[in-house]
Amino acid sequence: xxxxxxxxxxxxxxxxxxxxxxxxxxxxxxxxxxxxxxxxxxxxxxxxxxxxxxxxxxxxxxxxxxxxxxxxxxxxxxxxxxxxxxxxxxxxxxxxxxxxxxxxxxxxxxxxxxxxxxxxxxxxxxxxxxxxxxxxxxxxxxxxxxxxxxxxxxxxxxxxxxxxxxxxxxxxxxxxxxxxxxxxxxxxxxxxxxxxxxxxxxxxxxxxxxxxxxxxxxxxxxxxxxxxxxxxxxxxxxxxxxxxxxxxxxxxxxxxxxxxxxxxxxxxxxxxxxxxxxxxxxxxxxxxxxxxxxxxxxxxxxxxxxxxxxxxxxxxxxxxxxxxxxxxxxxxxxxxxxxxxxxxxxxxxx
Amino acid sequence: xxxxxxxxxxxxxxxxxxxxxxxxxxxxxxxxxxxxxxxxxxxxxxxxxxxxxxxxxxxxxxxxxxxxxxxxxxxxxxxxxxxxxxxxxxxxxxxxxxxxxxxxxxxxxxxxxxxxxxxxxxxxxxxxxxxxxxxxxxxxxxxxxxxxxxxxxxxxxxxxxxxxxxxxxxxxxxxxxxxxxxxxxxxxxxxxxxxxxxxxxxxxxxxxxxxxxxxxxxxxxxxxxxxxxxxxxxxxxxxxxxxxxxxxxxxxxxxxxxxxxxxxxxxxxxxxxxxxxxxxxxxxxxxxxxxxxxxxxxxxxxxxxxxxxxxxxxxxxxxxxxxxxxxxxxxxxxxxxxxxxxxxxxxxxx
Numbered sequence: 081x082x083x084x085x086x087x088x089x090x091x092x093x094x095x096x097x098x099x100x101x102x103x104x105x106x107x108x109x110x111x112x113x114x115x116x117x118x119x120x121x122x123x124x125x126x127x128x129x130x131x132x133x134x135x136x137x138x139x140x141x142x143x144x145x146x147x148x149x150x151x152x153x154x155x156x157x158x159x160x161x162x163x164x165x166x167x168x169x170x171x172x173x174x175x176x177x178x179x180x181x182x183x184x185x186x187x188x189x190x191x192x193x194x195x196x197x198x199x200x201x202x203x204x205x206x207x208x209x210x211x212x213x214x215x216x217x218x219x220x221x222x223x224x225x226x227x228x229x230x231x232x233x234x235x236x237x238x239x240x241x242x243x244x245x246x247x248x249x250x251x252x253x254x255x256x257x258x259x260x261x262x263x264x265x266x267x268x269x270x271x272x273x274x275x276x277x278x279x280x281x282x283x284x285x286x287x288x289x290x291x292x293x294x295x296x297x298x299x300x301x302x303x304x305x306x307x308x309x310x311x312x313x314x315x316x317x318x319x320x321x322x323x324x325x326x327x328x329x330x331x332x333x334x335x336x337x338x339x340x341x342x343x344x345x346x347x348x349x350x351x352x353x354x355x356x357x358x359x360x361x362x363x364x365x366x367x368x369x370x371x372x373x374x375x376x377x378x379x380x381x382x383x384x385x386x387x388x389x390x391x392x393x394x395x396x397x398x399x400x401x402x403x404x405x406x407x408x409x410x411x412x413x414x415x416x417x418x419x420x421x422x423x424x425x426x427x428x429x430x
Numbered sequence: 431x432x433x434x435x436x437x438x439x440x441x442x443x444x445x446x447x448x449x450x451x452x453x454x455x456x457x458x459x460x461x462x463x464x465x466x467x468x469x470x471x472x473x474x475x476x477x478x479x480x481x482x483x484x485x486x487x488x489x490x491x492x493x494x495x496x497x498x499x500x501x502x503x504x505x506x507x508x509x510x511x512x513x514x515x516x517x518x519x520x521x522x523x524x525x526x527x528x529x530x531x532x533x534x535x536x537x538x539x540x541x542x543x544x545x546x547x548x549x550x551x552x553x554x555x556x557x558x559x560x561x562x563x564x565x566x567x568x569x570x571x572x573x574x575x576x577x578x579x580x581x582x583x584x585x586x587x588x589x590x591x592x593x594x595x596x597x598x599x600x601x602x603x604x605x606x607x608x609x610x611x612x613x614x615x616x617x618x619x620x621x622x623x624x625x626x627x628x629x630x631x632x633x634x635x636x637x638x639x640x641x642x643x644x645x646x647x648x649x650x651x652x653x654x655x656x657x658x659x660x661x662x663x664x665x666x667x668x669x670x671x672x673x674x675x676x677x678x679x680x681x682x683x684x685x686x687x688x689x690x691x692x693x694x695x696x697x698x699x700x701x702x703x704x705x706x707x708x709x710x711x712x713x714x715x716x717x718x719x720x721x722x723x724x725x726x727x728x729x730x731x732x733x734x735x736x737x738x739x740x741x742x743x744x745x746x747x748x749x750x751x752x753x754x755x756x757x758x759x760x761x762x763x764x765x766x767x768x769x770x771x772x773x774x775x776x777x778x779x780x
Contacts, residue, residue, distance in 0.1 A: 083604040083605070084527060084604065084605075084606045084630075084631060084657070084658065084661075085526060085527060085661055086525065086526060086527055086528060086529035086530055086531060087529070087530055088525060088526075088529040088530060088550075089525070089526045089527075089529070089661055089664060089665070092664050092665065092668045093668070094663075094664055094666075094667030094668050095667055095668065095671060096667075097487070097490055097671040097672070100486075100487055100488075100489055100490055108486070111487055113485055113486050113487065114485050115485075116485065117481075117482030117484070117485055118482070118484050118485060122484075123480050123481065123482075123484070126476070126477075126480040126484075126677070127476075127477045127480050130473050130476040130477050130480070130677075131467075131473065132467030132468070132473075133646060134467070134468050134472075134473070134476075134643070134644055134645075134646035134647055134681070135463055135464050135465075135466065135467055135468060135643040135644070135645060135646065136450075136458070136463050136645055136646050137447070137450055137461055137463065137639070137645040137646060138450075138645075138646050138648070139450055140447055140450055164514050164670060164673060165670060165672060165673075167669075167670045167671065167672075168669075168670050171669050171670065175436065175438060175439070176435060176436060176438075176439045177434060177435060177436055177439075178436060179436035179437070179438040179439070180436055180437055180438060181436060195668050196668070198668065199665075199668045199669065200438075226434075254433040254434065255433070255434075256434045280434075281434060289487070293484070293485040294484055294485070295484075295485060295486055295487040295488075295672075296483060296484035296485065296486050296487060296488050296675060296676040296677075297484055297675045297676070297677070298488070298672055298673070298674075298675045307434070308434065311434075311435055311439055313444075314439060314442050314444055315439070315442065315549075316444075317444030317445055317446075318442045318443070318444050318445065318545050318546070318548065318549045319517075319518075319521050319549065320514060320515060320517045320518050320521065321445060321447040321517065322447070322515060322517075322645075322648055323514060323648070324648075325646060325647045325648040325675065325677075325678055326646040326647070327476070327480075327646075327647070327675075327677050328675055331484070
């Protein structure tokens with residue numbers, strides 16, 4: 081039955097997301113979800129809109145949401161783009177900007193990028209990391225290809241300064257730099273969004289999944305020069321006219337209009353992160369400085385698979401990759417979740 | 431700034447969906463939405479699940495929804511696939527099955543198919559229609575390429591018999607036939623889904639947008655042999671791990687579990703359709719026999735753009751395409767909506 085399939089299909093290697101076990105026993109520290117719920121106003125807005133209008137298509141352009149995003153960043157509506165999760169924006173960006181070209185990103189970063197390279201016939205250039213999993217800025221600076229920077233980086237949590245990224249943008253204004261800011265709200269640095277008016281070669285990609293506690297609703301967005309946004313819309317309108325359902329749109333609008341609540345919960349996450357990082361360090365773990373809602377941790381003397389299994393046996397799910405033999409990634413949960421984690425870590429490191 | 435974009439981008443021509451005007455003045459008969467609301471149980475289920483779990487990613491595999499679909503058609507879960515609207519399934523199918531190949535569909539059909547051809551480098555083969563916009567079955571039967579059949583066809587409403595489609599499936603079992611059944615619940619014929627166990631070269635694509643009154647929630651699905659579904663999953667998992675949000679998943683599950691309500695409203699739509707078709711015929715319009723929730727209508731003496739404008743001036747939105755000079759498409763609304771339509775039609779045809 082091989083004739084049924086395209087040659088394209090045979091070249092693809094899917095991305096594997098973190099486990100989503102329905103089993104309630106687990107403390108879930110494996111997919112970087114926010115431990116705190118969405119704002120009550122978001123839940124109320126969804127309930128309010130769960131009415132007979134669901135029979136109607138949503139606004140294909142998500143105009144209300146674009147307006148709220150545009151207002152947040154003091155830009156025009158046509159400099160913003162929304163999608164079904166930020167992964168969809170990334171996919172469209174690969175198609176619009178990197179298809180058939182070389183594109184660079186650090187060797188250890190969000191592992192969906194190499195998957196998109198295959199899907200969109202882009203050739204990956206991956207500067208090596210430093211021995212300690214930090215980004216080799218010299219290697220990145222030398223790179224002349226379109227560039228993707230997850231900032232803070234995943235799964236390491238490292239933050240590059242906006243000044244450094246601006247220096248890369250300055251170097252060659254015909255070279256696109258995509259800054260994937262899935263975790264920026266957990267960093268002590270503002271978004272690069274403030275530079276999109278200055279740099280027409282900058283695309284900033286963001287998500288409601290982490291800092292807005294809406295992973296379950298699938299909303300991502302991008303900010304950039306009008307020409308970049310037009311390109312994303314061209315690809316989107318060749319793929320799916322209505323990527324965001326009515327309830328996703330209203331949940332994102334309401335979340336942005338309740339920024340104070342999210343600042344409060346994200347500050348809690350950051351405080352917990354810094355506390356846990358210190359505790360793990362005291363136990364003898366190696367913890368990379370993190371500006372994100374997760375920690376990248378080495379439990380000396382154990383490989384990453386063993387550590388993953390030890391935590392799972394104790395009812396705690398963390399993230400592990402076979403291509404990273406020594407470090408695991410631990411999402412920041414509630415203080416109580418993290419106390420359980422520390423207890424297990426103590427047992428392991430004693 | 432041309433260096434910023436891919437060559438691929440330059441080849442794309444986006445699809446244009448029907449207008450989604452927020453202006454409440456219009457009677458909206460232009461995008462084939464169901465005029466009746468979703469079941470109360472669906473709205474209750476959504477409200478019930480609009481809780482703190484929205485902070486968590488949805489099940490990436492939509493297992494509960496797959497189970498309910500599988501039960502409906504007495505198939506295994508691995509013979510079903512769900513997506514963010516059926517357009518997303520169609521896009522993935524183009525990538526998995528038609529990319530780099532020829533693919534055939536009737537000349538006048540769902541106008542997203544040629545858009546996907548460009549997006550996925552497929553070459554379209556479009557057998558001409560008969561003079562009256564019916565499908566030239568002889569031309570289709572001669573065609574040896576992978577085939578897409580919208581059944582009932584859009585925007586014409588014509589239904590091909592399942593026996594005829596089976597005869598095409600029999601001819602060459604190494605040739606995929608995708609049957610797009612967006613409107614099948616308005617036809618006097620069951621879905622082709624019952625043949626997916628017999629024909630490993632049959633993929634049936636369906637949607638919750640029309641007959642389940644959930645256009646606002648974006649849920650589509652496909653039924654087919656396990657190998658076809660595996661291929662769709664490969665593409666999906668290279669694109670977006672979590673295409674269906676938590677509330678979309680529960681709304682679809684609940685809708686399928688309340689089939690009686692949907693049978694009732696869809697029977698109402700069919701009765702209204704048949705009544706309106708007769709009335710338009712009496713007024714001197716040419717109305718194609720429709721097995722869908724819309725009518726394909728010629729108002730003799732007027733071109734389609736003029737007719738579209740005349741209805742819009744009276745506050746009624748219908749669908750018009752410049753490449754169809756004589757016919758317009760009118761979605762079936764409530765009886766009251768259609769009485770307004772008939773009144774305007776009387777004015778036009780008097």
